[in-house]
Amino acid sequence: MKKIMINHVTRIEGHAKISIHLNGDGKVSSTELHITQVRGFEKFTEGRPYYEMPSITARICGICPVSHLLASVKACDAIMAVQIPEPAAILRELVHCGQFVQSHALSFFHLSAPDLLLGMDSDPAKRNVVGVLEKHPDMARDGIALRKFGQQVIERLAGERVHPSWTVPGGVNAPLSAETRDLILSELPLAKSIARRTLKFYKGVVDQFQAEIDSFGNMRSMYAGLVDGHGRLQLYDGYVRFRDAEGKNVAEMEKPRLYQNYIAESALPNSYLKAPYYKPLGFPEGLYRVGPLARLNVADRCGTPEADAEFEEYHQRFGKMVESSFHFHYARLIEALYALERMEMLLEDPAILDTHVRAHAGVNSLEGVGIVEAPRGVLIHHYKVDEKGAMKWANLIVATGHNNLAINRSIEQVAKRFVNGKKLEEGMLNRVSAVVRAYDPCFSCSTHALNQPAMEIKLFDVDGTLVDTLRQ
Amino acid sequence: MSKIKLATVWLDGCSGCHMSLLDIDEGIVAVAKKADIVYGPLVDAQEFPESVDVALVEGAVSSQEDMKMAQLIRKRSKMVVALGDCAVTSNVPSMRNWVPAKKLLERVYVEGVQTNPGVPAEGVPALLRHAIPLHEAVKIDLHIPGCPPKADAIFYVISELLAGRKPDLTNKVKFG
Numbered sequence: 001m002k003k004i005m006i007n008h009v010t011r012i013e014g015h016a017k018i019s020i021h022l023n024g025d026g027k028v029s030s031t032e033l034h035i036t037q038v039r040g041f042e043k044f045t046e047g048r049p050y051y052e053m054p055s056i057t058a059r060i061c062g063i064c065p066v067s068h069l070l071a072s073v074k075a076c077d078a079i080m081a082v083q084i085p086e087p088a089a090i091l092r093e094l095v096h097c098g099q100f101v102q103s104h105a106l107s108f109f110h111l112s113a114p115d116l117l118l119g120m121d122s123d124p125a126k127r128n129v130v131g132v133l134e135k136h137p138d139m140a141r142d143g144i145a146l147r148k149f150g151q152q153v154i155e156r157l158a159g160e161r162v163h164p165s166w167t168v169p170g171g172v173n174a175p176l177s178a179e180t181r182d183l184i185l186s187e188l189p190l191a192k193s194i195a196r197r198t199l200k201f202y203k204g205v206v207d208q209f210q211a212e213i214d215s216f217g218n219m220r221s222m223y224a225g226l227v228d229g230h231g232r233l234q235l236y237d238g239y240v241r242f243r244d245a246e247g248k249n250v251a252e253m254e255k256p257r258l259y260q261n262y263i264a265e266s267a268l269p270n271s272y273l274k275a276p277y278y279k280p281l282g283f284p285e286g287l288y289r290v291g292p293l294a295r296l297n298v299a300d301r302c303g304t305p306e307a308d309a310e311f312e313e314y315h316q317r318f319g320k321m322v323e324s325s326f327h328f329h330y331a332r333l334i335e336a337l338y339a340l341e342r343m344e345m346l347l348e349d350p351a352i353l354d355t356h357v358r359a360h361a362g363v364n365s366l367e368g369v370g371i372v373e374a375p376r377g378v379l380i381h382h383y384k385v386d387e388k389g390a391m392k393w394a395n396l397i398v399a400t401g402h403n404n405l406a407i408n409r410s411i412e413q414v415a416k417r418f419v420n421g422k423k424l425e426e427g428m429l430n431r432v433s434a435v436v437r438a439y440d441p442c443f444s445c446s447t448h449a450l451n452q453p454a455m456e457i458k459l460f461d462v463d464g465t466l467v468d469t470l471r472q
Numbered sequence: 473m474s475k476i477k478l479a480t481v482w483l484d485g486c487s488g489c490h491m492s493l494l495d496i497d498e499g500i501v502a503v504a505k506k507a508d509i510v511y512g513p514l515v516d517a518q519e520f521p522e523s524v525d526v527a528l529v530e531g532a533v534s535s536q537e538d539m540k541m542a543q544l545i546r547k548r549s550k551m552v553v554a555l556g557d558c559a560v561t562s563n564v565p566s567m568r569n570w571v572p573a574k575k576l577l578e579r580v581y582v583e584g585v586q587t588n589p590g591v592p593a594e595g596v597p598a599l600l601r602h603a604i605p606l607h608e609a610v611k612i613d614l615h616i617p618g619c620p621p622k623a624d625a626i627f628y629v630i631s632e633l634l635a636g637r638k639p640d641l642t643n644k645v646k647f648g
Contacts, residue, residue: 010516013487017595034595036537039484040576042584044568059564062488062620110494110514128515130504141498148497161495162488162620266587270594274585283587395584430516 002026002421009433011111011128013063014443018411018432019270026421031412033404033436035273035443042394050079050363050385051169057381057396058163061442063106066099066154067374069167070236071381074370076169078257079385081364087354088171093236094346095157095167096372100235100339101191102150103375104292104332107440108198109143112329115434116205120212121427139201142194146336149191153343156180171358178353185347188340192306195337199310202333209326215417216435217325217410220245221287222278223294224402226373227252231300233307233338235373242278242288243298247320251280256369259380263397268404273443275404276397287409290377290402291439292331297321302334304341310334325410328438363389374399376442400441410435476634478503479524480512480555481545483538484565484603485531487513488620489556493528495623496630503627506634524549526633528626532562534603546610553629554606557619557647565603573599614639617647 006018017034045056054072058065070092077084084092114127117136126134133140151161157176158164166172206213222245226238240253242262251262264279264286278286288294296315302308314334318327346352369382377399384393400407414435418428480490490513494500503509510524511517520541527549533542546552557563568576574591577599582589606612616629625644632639 011514013513015482019595032595036535036596038577038580038599039534039565040568040571040580043571043576043579056564056567059486059488059619062486062491065486065488106494114516124516128509129500130509130515133501133504141501144497144500147494151495161623162491264586265584267581267585267590267592268588269590269592270596272592272596274581277587279586 004419004421004424004429006429006432009436011114011433012436012441012443014441016436016441016443020415020419020432022421028412028415028419028421031408031415032270033408033411035271038272041396045391045394048391050076050383050389050391053381053383053391053394054167054169055163055165060396060398062162063442064099064103064374064376065163066095066158066167067372067379068381069164070096070372071370071374071379073167073169074256074372075368075381075383076370078368078370079363079365079383079389080169080359080361082170082359082361084171084359085354085356087175087351088357089237090346090349090352091157091172091176091357092167094343094352095154096236097339097343097346098150098153098157100150100375101336102147102154104336104339105143105147105150107375108329108332108336109140109147111440112434112437113139113143115430115437116209116329120431120434121425124426124430127430139198142198146191146194149187152187153184156184168358170360173358175355175357176352181347181352185344188344192337192340195333195340196306199333199337202330206330211417212431212434213324213326215413216438217406217413218323219409219413220323221289221406222250222281223297223321224288224290224378225295225298226371226378227299228303230303232303233295233299233301233335235339235342237372240371240378241298243321245321256371256380257367259369259371259382259397263380265397265401271404273404274401276402277405284405287405288402289325289406290399291328291375292335293322293325293328294377295373296331296334302338304338304345307334307338307341310337325406325435325438328440332440363387376400376440377402398442400439400443403439403441407436407439407441410439476507476525477510477521477523478507478630479510479520479527479545479549480514481520481527481529481541482513483529483531483541483559483606484534485556485558486564487530489530489558492618492620492623493626496627497623499627503630503634507630520544520548522548526551526553528553528555529559529606530555532558532565532603533600533606533609534565535597535599537597539600539609542606542609551613551633552606552610553614553616554612555616555626556621557617559606560615560617561647562603562605563619569602573601616641617645619648621645
């Protein structure tokens with residue numbers, strides 16, 4: 001048997017390798033995804049005060065630090081046993097909308113647009129954001145502007161774009177001024193127009209990718225995501241709903257602390273990324289997907305007018321349960337529009353200027369769980385502390401982790417469809433990388449670490465001798 | 473004049489420094505005019521190219537792969553810049569240094585799972601005993617502290633280097 005290694009999957013957040021095993025006639029028999037770094041936040045935070053956890057765990061990821069901050073402060077709220085003031089909850093959701101906009105813009109424009117606009121088989125030397133800037137300058141500038149808008153919302157609310165310290169256990173540490181509110185409101189129309197025209201563009205080209213749609217993780221599975229009591233999409237707070245491949249709700253998690261009844265984790269021998277699964281179905285049958293595709297599959301609607309219209313059209317086009325992971329891209333764009341509309345609703349709520357934004361308390365519970373939707377899916381922080389508030393134990397289940405089994409299965413599907421071991425071409429392997437990009441995985445988050453990209457494919461013969469190397 | 477060859481690298485960091493780099497927003501258009509980004513998380517580069525003018529490196533050196541990469545970057549780059557606190561001091565990645573690597577891994581992959589406990593060993597690199605700052609691995613030409621460094625500071629450094637000047641970071645950066 002022969003093996004092809006993709007040593008570095010490019011244009012993803014973090015470091016991954018892929019092994020592709022071939023049978024005698026050059027067809028793909030199986031694949032493996034290796035995530036290659038680990039930092040061990042669960043262990044090294046032992047003994048630290050719980051209120052340091054937001055600042056420490058924000059450093060898990062520079063792309064979605066706000067999501068980690070929010071999951072962490074929610075776990076801390078639970079340890080303090082406080083209900084935070086309503087204006088603080090509104091402000092936290094608002095900053096999270098900024099996070100979604102910037103992260104979704106990064107995923108679509110900076111990381112995946114080179115495949116979608118320049119082509120899966122285009123020159124790898126140009127297949128990047130600078131190449132997009134040369135060939136499609138308006139689109140590239142839209143991407144830069146949309147990401148900037150999201151980052152500026154975070155900066156204006158929280159003081160800094162990356163790793164801000166504004167969200168704290170009990171709420172946030174400063175109220176919002178009317179000037180800042182008005183400033184953000186004045187910039188929203190431009191951001192919305194970018195989201196709208198990007199969606200319009202994407203809807204016009206998505207059919208060109210039928211071969212990819214058919215094989216990029218095109219499978220039936222269970223999905224998980226946050227919804228509110230009316231079944232609407234939620235990003236900051238709600239119930240985790242599990243919905244099966246038929247569209248039937250199989251579980252709705254009443255309280256965050258019950259997550260262990262639904263989710264268990266397995267170690268894998270070939271990856272630093274653990275594989276969570278839906279516990280009642282066991283491993284690996286309990287595979288489920290999270291993130292934009294899953295959120296739009298578990299929600300009954302979005303809850304904002306334009307995103308709801310897009311939601312309807314999307315499901316009419318691709319079915320009630322949208323099965324192909326290629327459609328993560330489409331779902332991501334709908335969510336970006338949703339986040340902008342939601343931002344506007346929150347900013348127009350008069351309560352947002354209220355100055356009661358923080359509850360103060362000590363340790364009133366020795367355990368706390370915080371759950372939010374990160375841009376890439378459900379994010380869970382679970383802490384145990386002693387009476388003085390020193391951390392005794394932590395567990396973090398991160399968005400990309402939930403998708404681990406699904407990404408593995410998707411890689412295998414794409415490799416079987418496109419990779420021909422007898423006549424290896426770069427574009428074949430770029431598609432294997434592109435399916436990973438569709439999930440917008442954050443391996444910095446998932447293993448709480450990162451490494452360098454670049455790609456090298458090695459072809460070994462039966463006895464393990466290197467016979468060919470293809471560099472991208 | 474030929475374009476300057478610029479590489480950016482993630483070692484053991486959180487990508488926050490790269491996000492701050494992207495936070496130069498439209499500045500990226502100006503940089504792309506003067507420099508070719510020949511390697512980094514945003515481009516489909518080959519392996520780290522033979523002759524790079526400036527390498528911006530984010531992250532501490534935590535695994536054997538990081539160490540090899542740091543050495544390769546040094547060998548092939550005229551100027552190596554430690555970008556951000558993890559590269560400069562090893563920062564958050566070094567918070568694990570008090571725990572033996574084996575214990576750390578067992579906590580995550582044996583105690584931390586319900587099914588198939590076991591520390592991964594196939595296709596994954598071994599951790600170094602300690603996560604170390606970049607300057608302990610290789611010689612560094614410029615340090616930019618910050619968690620992350622501000623986008624303005626990063627843009628200033630790149631602009632100065634592109635203009636052939638040595639940046640003076642006095643009062644422009646801070647740790648944390």
